Amino acid sequence: MQMIADRVIKLIDDLEPEGDLSTKVERLVESELTRRLIRYQLVDRQLSRKYGMSFHEFEENRIVEKEGYSFEVESDFWDWEMAWDGMETVQNMIETLKEAAHDR
16 A cells, blocks of 8 residues: 555655655655744744834733734734744754754
């Protein structure tokens, strides 16, 4: 029983022509994780610029409360928190991937 469909293997080969299937998939996963990390970092930079402070300062200064729990500020808070959580999660995943590659 084949785990990956032939059409998917063909696409993987087109995207990553060098190496065995495992190495190709690893590189694709690392690329996707890097793309996600960059997206989260972009959200962090945009909101840092918008509010003139870091996420931690935003929380410590209770900006959501000071702005009267406006929809925009609360929405920004949740987006920012998700970006920070995402950055941490993805960085851990990238580190795990790199450790596994190093151990081989």
